[in-house]
Structures are given as C-alpha cells and as structure tokens.
Amino acid sequence: MEYAKITIDPTxxxxxxxxxxxxxxxxxxxxxxRNLSCGGRPVCQELIDPLKDTLPERLEIVRGDFSIIGKMSxxxxxxxxxxxxxxxxxxxxxxxxxxxxxxxxxxxxxxFLGNLYELRSLSLLGCSGLEHKEEILKLFRLERLSLEGSQxxxxxxxxxxxxxxxxxxxxxxxxxxxxxxELEKQEELKKQAELAxxxxxxxxxxxxxxxxxxxxxxxxxxKKAQRGKQAAAGFWKKTFRKKRIRRKLGPxxxxxxxxxxxxxxxxRVGGSDLEMDVR
Numbered sequence: 001m002e003y004a005k006i007t008i009d010p011t012x013x014x015x016x017x018x019x020x021x022x023x024x025x026x027x028x029x030x031x032x033x034r035n036l037s038c039g040g041r042p043v044c045q046e047l048i049d050p051l052k053d054t055l056p057e058r059l060e061i062v063r064g065d066f067s068i069i070g071k072m073s074x075x076x077x078x079x080x081x082x083x084x085x086x087x088x089x090x091x092x093x094x095x096x097x098x099x100x101x102x103x104x105x106x107x108x109x110x111x112f113l114g115n116l117y118e119l120r121s122l123s124l125l126g127c128s129g130l131e132h133k134e135e136i137l138k139l140f141r142l143e144r145l146s147l148e149g150s151q152x153x154x155x156x157x158x159x160x161x162x163x164x165x166x167x168x169x170x171x172x173x174x175x176x177x178x179x180x181x182e183l184e185k186q187e188e189l190k191k192q193a194e195l196a197x198x199x200x201x202x203x204x205x206x207x208x209x210x211x212x213x214x215x216x217x218x219x220x221x222x223k224k225a226q227r228g229k230q231a232a233a234g235f236w237k238k239t240f241r242k243k244r245i246r247r248k249l250g251p252x253x254x255x256x257x258x259x260x261x262x263x264x265x266x267x268r269v270g271g272s273d274l275e276m277d278v279r
Contacts (some may be wrong), residue, residue, distance in 0.1 A: 007062040025056045034076045039083040110135045
C-alpha cells in the first residue's frame with residue numbers, strides 16, 4: 001500500500017528532528033510533538049542535513065511548505081520566527097494550541113485564530129501588519145497578548161479589553177499615554193471650572209442672603225415707622241376730637257373738677273346726644 005508523501009520545508013524538518021530526537025517516518029511521529037520552535041533560533045544540535053542526508057521514503061523536501069504543522073494535533077506550544085510563510089491557515093486544525101508566538105513574518109491575517117479556543121498566550125511580534133484583529137477578542141481563554149514591534153495603526157479594541165495582560169507596540173503606548181494625559185488635563189480643567197462655578201454660586205448666594213437681610217431690616221424699619229405714624233395720627237385725631245367736643249360742652253365747672261364726657265350715638269333713656277358725668 002502506497003502512502004501519500006509528507007511534504008515539508010527543510011528548515012522545518014531540522015527543527016522537527018530536534019524536537020523528536022530523530023527523523024520522523026510517518027504522520028504518527030509528527031503527532032507526538034507537543035512543543036515546536038521553528039526559525040529565528042539556531043539549532044542546538046545538527047542531527048540531519050535535509051539536503052544531503054538520506055530521508056525516509058515518505059518525506060519530500062519542498063521549500064516554503066509549512067502546512068505539515070497543521071497535522072500536529074497534540075501541539076501545545078508553537079513559535080515561528082522569520083520564516084517565509086504568507087498564509088497561516090494551516091494552523092486552524094491545531095486546536096490544542098495553548099501558546100503561540102509568530103514574529104517577523106510580514107503581514108498576518110488573524111482569521112485562522114478563531115478556531116484556537118484553547119489559546120492562552122498569543123504573541124505577534126515585529127509583524128508589518130495585522131488583518132482581522134477582531135478575531136483575537138473571540139479567544140475567551142486568552143490571558144496574555146503581545147503585539148510589541150508590530151506595525152498597527154489602531155489598537156483601540158485591545159485597550160481596556162477583558163484580556164488580563166496586553167502588551168502593545170511602543171508607538172501605540174506613547175499615543176495612548178498622550179491621550180490619557182490629555183484626558184486627565186481636560187478632567188482637571190473641568191474640575192477647576194466646576195470649583196470656580198461652585199465658588200461663584202456660593203458667593204452669589206451669600207450676596208443674596210445679605211441683600212435679603214438688608215431688605216428685611218428695611219421692611220421692619222418701614223413697618224415700625226408706619227406703626228409710629230398710625231399711633232401719632234390716632235393720638236392727634238383723638239386730641240382734636242376732644243377739643244371739638246369740649247368746645248361744644250363749654251368750660252369746666254367753677255370748682256375746677258374735670259368734666260368727663262362721652263359721645264353717645266343713641267341715648268336709650270332720653271334721646272339726648274350727650275351724656276355727662278361730673279366727678
């Protein structure tokens with residue numbers, strides 16, 4: 001029975017051999033790999049030269065072919081650095097991945113990340129661009145995100161998001177710090193303006209209270225003056241009334257006793273308009 005060929009990039013094969021400790025002979029061998037680091041780091045021990053050494057029949061060297069990584073179903077940690085990969089869609093089948101690091105690989109389309117539900121740490125470092133960044137927010141188990149060194153113009157969706165630890169590019173951090181400083185400055189100006197308005201309102205309230213007190217004092221003085229005028233008018237009215245009646249009654253008696261009188265509107269006994277009492 002003839003099996004299909006396993007195509008693999010020579011650089012990737014070198015790192016696979018390092019991870020396994022031997023040359024893989026089947027897909028089963030590749031599925032044993034749980035931790036793989038490819039590119040960017042020198043191989044500790046040259047176990048094979050893919051271009052010179054004899055390889056198993058099923059292996060076929062194809063430069064730039066990294067799709068075999070998608071067959072590593074038990075892969076937990078993967079680091080890919082500075083390799084000529086333009087499409088990472090082969091990673092959609094690596095559903096067991098918990099830690100993924102991709103660095104210096106050009107523009108990365110993040111659509112493939114939507115299926116990596118077990119991902120807890122994601123690092124996209126030194127990338128020239130990121131597409132479909134919103135897919136990262138769908139990773140509900142993601143606890144750490146690093147985008148340091150990547151050229152992105154807008155990272156608002158990652159600011160104050162539910163991800164516990166977020167590391168943004170330096171230019172984004174500086175812009176965010178400047179924005180935050182501007183907001184704090186505006187808040188401080190608003191507080192100062194509010195304090196000034198509050199002080200002005202308090203001052204106006206004090207002036208109004210003082211004006212009301214002065215107005216009340218003036219009103220009390222006016223009422224007192226009115227009562228004095230009314231009392232004086234009553235006094236003089238009573239005095240003039242007594243003088244008019246005395247002129248009608250005549251002088252006092254010859255012994256000098258005071259003649260008291262009162263005007264009666266109606267005399268119940270004799271019908272007289274005056275009643276006199278002599279003491």
